[in-house]
Amino acid sequence: MKIVVFGGDGFCGWPTSLKLAAEGHSVVIVDNLSRRAIDEQLSSGSLTNIAPIKQRILSAQKFVGDIRFEFLDICKDPAGLGNLLRREKPHTVVHFAEQRAAPYSMIGDGERRYTVDNNVTSTHNICSAIVEIDRNINIVHLGTMGVYGYSKVFGSIPEGYLNIQIKSTKKDADVLYLANPGSIYHMTKYLDQLVFQFYNKNWGLKITDLHQGIVWGTETAQTSLAPDLTNRFDYDGIYGTVMNRFISQAANGMVCH
Numbered sequence: 001m002k003i004v005v006f007g008g009d010g011f012c013g014w015p016t017s018l019k020l021a022a023e024g025h026s027v028v029i030v031d032n033l034s035r036r037a038i039d040e041q042l043s044s045g046s047l048t049n050i051a052p053i054k055q056r057i058l059s060a061q062k063f064v065g066d067i068r069f070e071f072l073d074i075c076k077d078p079a080g081l082g083n084l085l086r087r088e089k090p091h092t093v094v095h096f097a098e099q100r101a102a103p104y105s106m107i108g109d110g111e112r113r114y115t116v117d118n119n120v121t122s123t124h125n126i127c128s129a130i131v132e133i134d135r136n137i138n139i140v141h142l143g144t145m146g147v148y149g150y151s152k153v154f155g156s157i158p159e160g161y162l163n164i165q166i167k168s169t170k171k172d173a174d175v176l177y178l179a180n181p182g183s184i185y186h187m188t189k190y191l192d193q194l195v196f197q198f199y200n201k202n203w204g205l206k207i208t209d210l211h212q213g214i215v216w217g218t219e220t221a222q223t224s225l226a227p228d229l230t231n232r233f234d235y236d237g238i239y240g241t242v243m244n245r246f247i248s249q250a251a252n253g254m255v256c257h
């Protein structure tokens, strides 16, 4: 089937796109390459050598399957997004196209506004376009466990909704598990889920919103097929996840106190 992967040049998007193509799907990666630009802004590139996007795609077509690339900013260009969905007619879109570093989102005013504007508008633009174009397009989105914070007061996190009883009315209700985000980035994922809930309630959009634990690792069966397919590996203090930083420190014989 035809699958559009927004943010398909990123750490999760690239191996996901390759895996989907290896399984025989027709994949269109849509990315504004903002992550590569942030590498330059922070002078903190990937530890692995990641090939320029054109080279990546050529190599993916040669070794893996049907993958194309489209440069598009889904936040700033909703008309372009609409044209893309009309033209490609995807069965499913996978949405990774967000600023995803909690530390980056907390640097200062500019980074806070960029993270909120970019993440919430991008998510909303996708939903709004799908309402107009084809409500059968499935949306799959990756969030983060970080929206929930670390409080144990509300018990374990259920799949789907939390069933509660309202004290004043004694009536039962299904609500989203209570959010307690610890950063601006995590807050945007909470806002995303409200957008999704609304679009599902109002227009019946089919949305799978995953709040998973941190994804880590270096290779998949597809990224190791050729050097140009190598995935990024962030190990800096802003984009490097804790696990990646520990792996890098251990590999360098550094002791953590």
Ligand SMILES: O=c1ccn([C@@H]2O[C@H](COP(=O)(O)OP(=O)(O)O[C@H]3O[C@H](CS(=O)(=O)O)[C@@H](O)[C@H](O)[C@H]3O)[C@@H](O)[C@H]2O)c(=O)[nH]1
Pocket: 006, 007, 008, 009, 010, 011, 012, 013, 030, 031, 032, 033, 034, 035, 036, 073, 074, 075, 095, 096, 097, 098, 099, 100, 118, 122, 142, 143, 144, 212, 213, 214, 215
């Ligand atoms: O408006 C935007 C913002 C970003 N991007 C692109 O989206 C990709 C994001 O990739 P990344 O490497 O910065 O992020 P990644 O680690 O893949 O994060 C993804 O996977 C995370 C799961 S986890 O790793 O945190 O568990 C989710 O939470 C994030 O929201 C989701 O973007 C990049 O290519 C970037 O250029 C766009 O195309 N448009």
